[in-house]
Amino acid sequence: MLDLLKTYCGGCHCGGLAFEAAIDFSEGTSRCNCTFCRKTRNWTAATTPEHFRITQGGKLIRKYDATDQGGNYHCFCSICGVRLFSEGDIPELGGAYVTVAIAALDDASIEELKSAPITWMDGLHDNWFSPPQETEHL
Known part of the structure; x- marks a missing residue:
């Protein structure tokens, strides 16, 4: 498989x-229909921790664990509140991860976003490997 990694910049x-x-x-x-993702209209792209870095304002990051189980966090700016990425470690899904909020990317073109496949997950029913029956409202 071709490696089509491209570096994007983003911010709050x-x-x-x-x-x-x-x-x-x-x-x-x-995209997911769990209670957190539905409320934030979450749309993400996955990367690995080695392909992600904070370039400015690391001290402004605040973390929220929507599961209250520790280790998997939604990260946002403590000043303006914009959610930028999530990070954590889920062994069942391959270990350490970073998912970037598409809305926080500054330089992804409309064409790139339109052509990116979307995997829908039914997190509302803890059925993460299947799409929900309905996604239009998300």
């Missing part, structure tokens, strides 16, 4: 936090 609304992430949009993106 106030400009306090910035990051770089190498992403291969041909590998797809994900």
Whole structure:
């Protein structure tokens, strides 16, 4: 398989936090219907910790664990509140991960986003490996 990693820049609304992430949009993106993702209209692209770095404002990051189980966090700017990425470690899914919020990317083209496949997950029913019956409202 071809490695189509491209480095994208992103950040929050106030400009306090910035990051770089190498992403291969041909590998797809994900959307979920769990209570957190539904409320944040979450759309993400996966990368690995070695392909992600904070370039500005690391001290502004705040972390929220939506599961209250520790180790898997949604990260956002403490000033403007924009959610930028999630990070954690889920052995069943391959270990350490970073998922970047598509909305936080500054330089992904409309064409790249339109062509990126979306994998839907039914997190609302803890059926993570199957799509929900309905996705139009998400």
